[in-house]
Amino acid sequence: MNLSHVPLRVAIGAFFLNSGLSKWSLEGEAAQSVHGMAVSALPPLKRLQPGPFARALSGTEIALGVALLLPVVPSALVGAGLLGFAGGLMRLYWATPGLHPPGDPRPTQQGTALAKDVWLVGAGLTLVIDDLTGRGRRLGRRLR
Incomplete structure (x- = not known):
């Protein structure tokens, strides 16, 4: 790790770990709310029950948070995980009515809270690109 x-x-790791831990025991209306928002963006998630979905989301956030905090996990790998998660959030933002004007990526006041997660895309890309290009430079130096 650089x-x-x-x-x-x-x-980001501390943020994800905290977020995942806070969702671990979601039940009832809270789990239904999280599940309902996800289903609006990704309809196949309707097959999952709200409780197990909330637990899976929580586990994913915890795993990503721990991976980010562990220096032995390559930055390209955690960056890819972050990109995947952030891609889901951006899909949720784009697919949820009222979060942005139709055909316009700029958020409405309601959408700002989710649109701000675009920084996770940038962070994930930064980790992947920097780790892969840095790794290539180090390999090139060894081969000389």
């Missing part, structure tokens, strides 16, 4: 990745990985 030393310059530490602040980014710790900040």
Whole structure:
């Protein structure tokens, strides 16, 4: 792991770990609310019950948070995981009516809370690109 990745990985990792832990025991209306929002963006998720879905979402956030915090996990790998998760959030943002004007990516006041998650896309891309290009440079130096 590149030393310059530490602040980014710790900040995002702690955020994800906390978010996942706070969702771990969601039940009832809270689980239904999280599930309903996800189903609006990804209709196949309707097959899952709200409780198990909330637990799976929580587990995913916990796993991603821990992976970001562990320096032995390559930045390209956690960056790819972050990109996948952020892609789901961006899909949710784009598919949920009222979060942005039709055909316009700029958020409405209601959509700002979810649209801000675009920074996770940037962070994931940064980790992947920097790790892969840095790895290539190190390999090139070894081959010389």
